[in-house]
Structure formats: C-alpha cells, structure tokens
Amino acid sequence: MVARVPRANSHELSRAPLQSTRLPLQQKARGVRPSSRTIDCTPGLRHHSRVDAELLCPACRIPLTELRTGNGVIWRCEKCDGRAVGLHLLRRTFTPESINPLWLHAIHHEGRSARPCPSCGNAMFEVALDSSSGIKVEVCRICEFVWFDAGETQTLQARPLPKPKPQVVLPQEAREAIALAKVQQLAEQARGSDFDSAPPDEWWKSIAAFFGMPVEFDAPAKKRRPVVTWFLAGLIVTASVHAFFHLHEAVQLFGLIPAQAFRLHGLTFITSFFLHAGIIHLVGNMYFLLVFGDDVENFLGPLRYIALIALAAFVGDLLHIASAPASTIPCIGASGGIAGLITFYALAFPQAKIGFLWRYFYYFRWIRLPAWFVFVLWILFQIIGAYEQKIGISSVSSFAHLGGAAVGVIAWFLTRKSASSAQA
DSSP states (O other): OOOOOOEEOTTOTTSOOOSOBOOOTHHHHTTOOOGGGTOTTOGGGGTOSOTTSOOBOTTTOSBOEEEEESSOEEEEOTTTOOEEEEHHHHHHHBOHHHHHHHHHHHHTTOOOOSSBOTTTOOBOEEEESOTTTOOEEEEETTTTEEEEOTTGGGGSOBOOOOOOOOOOOOOHHHHHHHHHHHHHHHHHHHHOOTTSBOOOSSHHHHHHHHTTOOEEESOOOOSSOOHHHHHHHHHHHHHHHHHHTTHHHHHHHHSBOGGGTTGGGGTHHHHGGGOOSSHHHHHHHHHHHHHHHHHHHHHHOHHHHHHHHHHHHHHHHHHHHHHOTTOOSOBOOSHHHHHHHHHHHHHHSTTOEEEEEEEETTEEEEEEEEHHHHHHHHHHHHHHHHHHHHTTOOOSOHHHHHHHHHHHHHHHHHTHHHHHHHHO
16 A cells, blocks of 8 residues: 655755655554555665564654655654655755765764664664765665755755756747648548548538539638639620520520631630530539639739630630631630639649549549649540540540640749749
C-alpha cells in the first residue's frame, strides 16, 4: 500500500513542507507496510535491515513524515523541522560542488555523532557541510542518508534551471498560413487517396458525377460573386429554350455556316454562341460554364473574363470555318468560348482536384485527378475528335474547341504573373 501525497517543489528541501501524509504506528500492527518503505527514490533503503520499521527523527525519536518533490522523496520531522534526504536526491537537486565534498568527508570517517540513522539505527558520521559556514551534518554511509537540522540546507547551492530555448515569434500572416496548411492537410487525410477518395461535401456534385460529369473538389476561394457568369448563363438558357420551339428555323437563320460566314453582316458569330441543339447540349455547356467559369471570373475580373470568352468563341469559329470552308452545315453552341475558360482554369489552378465517379455495375469509386492532367487528357480527345471531324464521322466541332483552348493558353501567358501570385 502506497499513500498518495501532493508533490512539493524540487527546491523546497529547506522550506516549510507542503501537505504531507504519515502512516500511524497502529498500521504496523495491522501488517501495513509504511509508504516510506515502498518508494524507490532513495538508493540507501535497500541496504538497511529495518525494512518494516518507520523512519525516526534522530533528535526527537518520533516518526518522520514523507514529502515528495519533483526530484524524489524526503522525510521531515514535524517537531524539529529536520530533514532526512537520500544522497542520490541531493545530487539531483544541488550542485556537485555542494554535495561531493560532503560525501568525501563521510567516507573518510570524519567524526562520529551520537545520533542514530533514521533508517538503520546505526550511528551516523558528523561531517562539515562546507568549509566556510561551519555547519556540520550527519551522514549514514550504509543507507546513504544525510540528516539536516532545521535551516541547514539553505547553504547548499541549487542546480540552475535549464535556460529556455528562445522562441521565434512568427508574423501573424505566417501563423495563419501554417494553421491553414494544417487544416488542409487534415482535410486531405480525411478524404483519403486520390484513387479511392471520399465523396464531395456538396450533394449535387454526387448527382452530377453519377451522370458522368467531372466535379470540382476544394474549389479556390472567391473574393466576389460570379455575377457575369450567372448573367451569361441566364442569357444562353433563355435564348436556347426560346429557340427550341422553332429549332430548325432558328439554326438555319442564326447558326454559323462556314460557306456563308459573314451573312447578316457577321452577326452569326454572336448568335450561334447562344443557340444549342438540345437539352443535353445546353445542360452540358452550362454545367462547365457555371462550375469553372466562376473561378476564372474571380481570377480575371469581369471585363477580362468577358474578353476571354468572346475571343475564344470567335477564334474557335474561325478555326471551324478553316477546317471546312465550303461546308453548309450550321454550327451552334458556346463550346468554343467555354473551352477557352476551361483551358485558363487548368493553367491557373493546375493542382485543383477534379473528381470522377467510376462505376462498375453496383461498385462505385471516387477518383480525383489534378486539373492539369485532366486538361492534357481533354486536349488528346479533342485532337482525336478533330481528326474524326475532318474525315466526316463526327458532328462535334473539335476544331472550335481547339481554337478556344488556344486563346485560353495565350490569355494564361499574358496573365501568368498574376496567376503565380494567386497560387502563392
């Protein structure tokens, strides 16, 4: 049985004791071993033979009270305030210059005291504590106990506390960046591997991915609302839905025909952008515009964003015309302009994660790929599509997509300094 007691400070050997416990003599009769016999903090305890006896004050002959410090255990007399301290504890608490001479005097048998050791009962040696104070203490060479009368430990020099390491205070911005990086790291760990990722947080992204659409994970932070993107999407949807009621006539009148490229004074370069061949064509283009356009608009600002889409759509139309200048088949859709903003997105945010839901019967798995890698795959598919378009087996204008992508690349090079600052 070990009595639990509060800890005292490691340098309070000579001060008034903190709360302490003391096992009464009656416990010995009940077969309870005193706690002072169960603490292995004093090496000398293993040498004496009175294992079941209490430690007694050499002066008052009353049981000592156990005190615990940060370095070990000491025993104190509540009557005379004397202290019994193990040599090992003294060496950990005070400097070697204070303790080593004391022990050297003891092993040279300097003097003898009439007072017995608190532990083994044998007479202790009386030795000088130091050469200047004239104070003498009793030492038991068998138990390695040192007895201090009240106030005698005050002349010992305590070990200096280790100097605290200087702390480097980082600026507020640096601390915030570190905290944000840790949060992002924890979020990435929670999401799992890129090839077996957790689903996105937004429920609608799971629905879009179920129908084969790519979804954006951890979208870049935005400083403004994508008002231009919303307004442009609203115009396209309004014009396309209105044209669905007379789609054939609308396409023949307002579609871009390569053989008649400048009919209506070139107005079809604009009107063809707002028309779509059906619901699937319209929903697909609007999905890419809304998902990726808001990030590009936030990056470029409204005016440069509109210029990017307009130039990408125009160059895409020119490349479509150049691929088949004699064609009389109308071309409609906003794909050329959207291809430009998708290209710019991939170059401005190359490490953004694009997720896909891979399905095999009833088995589903989320896969995340960096935007730059998805863009490379997309370009390869467009090159293949352009070949199919050239030989007449495709109704999709991949040349318009490639023309828009070329404008996106040029826009990126013109604004790459701003892009680097945004990524930093």
